[in-house]
Amino acid sequence: MLGAVLAGGRSKRFWGDKLLFRIGGRPLISYTLERIESASLIEEVVIVASADNAGRLRSLGYEVVVDELSIGPIGGVYTALGLGDAFVVAGDMPLIVPEFVDLMIQKFLGSEKLACVPRWTNGYLEPLHAAYSKAFRRVLEERIRSGDYSLNGAIRSADVCYLNVEKLPSLWKEGFFNVNRRSDLRKLLERKSE
Numbered sequence: 310m311l312g313a314v315l316a317g318g319r320s321k322r323f324w325g326d327k328l329l330f331r332i333g334g335r336p337l338i339s340y341t342l343e344r345i346e347s348a349s350l351i352e353e354v355v356i357v358a359s360a361d362n363a364g365r366l367r368s369l370g371y372e373v374v375v376d377e378l379s380i381g382p383i384g385g386v387y388t389a390l391g392l393g394d395a396f397v398v399a400g401d402m403p404l405i406v407p408e409f410v411d412l413m414i415q416k417f418l419g420s421e422k423l424a425c426v427p428r429w430t431n432g433y434l435e436p437l438h439a440a441y442s443k444a445f446r447r448v449l450e451e452r453i454r455s456g457d458y459s460l461n462g463a464i465r466s467a468d469v470c471y472l473n474v475e476k477l478p479s480l481w482k483e484g485f486f487n488v489n490r491r492s493d494l495r496k497l498l499e500r501k502s503e
């Protein structure tokens with residue numbers, strides 16, 4: 310399956326481009342790319358970037374697909390699914406666990422659903438850590454056309470399957486960690502050194 314790494318945000322809370330911010334001598338997004346690439350069921354990895362970010366990201370050596378919509382993560386998923394079924398992850402999730410990616414893809418392939426999305430017991434979804442079919446693109450298209458840019462809303466409206474993440478090993482749950490603020494980098498370094 311295709312691995313699509315979203316890189317289209319504005320990094321407002323980070324005050325500067327977080328995805329290319331160097332940590333441990335490498336851009337933050339390179340950790341996400343490397344980890345998703347090492348999942349056994351991922352055949353190819355692309356970066357789905359906003360037009361603003363695309364040029365800078367090309368130096369990383371991955372195919373960069375431009376998300377022309379720039380309406381938030383829903384536009385990134387929509388663009389990714391133009392290439393086929395995809396496991397989509399946010400570029401700012403450097404602790405993503407390859408074994409978890411494989412588990413989600415297996416669940417998705419066995420389900421015949423439009424998507425498979427991790428869900429916490431309180432109902433919170435992890436839509437930027439999920440497997441989507443290219444058929445789900447039609448659902449997204451309708452929602453986008455109607456002016457509704459909520460990816461969670463689109464997921465909840467469709468025939469999808471969920472994976473309860475509460476019972477996963479704690480190391481796997483760390484995979485949902487994402488960097489929003491500079492203070493999150495400290496948390497990242499602590500977790501990496503544990």
Ligand SMILES: Nc1nc2c(ncn2[C@@H]2O[C@H](COP(=O)(O)OP(=O)(O)OP(=O)(O)O)[C@@H](O)[C@H]2O)c(=O)[nH]1
Nearest residue numbers: 316317318319320321322379380381382385399400
């Ligand atoms: N392709 C694409 N990716 C996006 C878009 N908006 C956000 N993303 C990505 O989705 C993920 C989650 O984004 P957010 O944390 O909600 O937003 P952000 O812009 O990264 O950060 P803030 O500006 O601080 O909210 C990140 O990997 C972003 O790069 C978009 O319009 N297109």
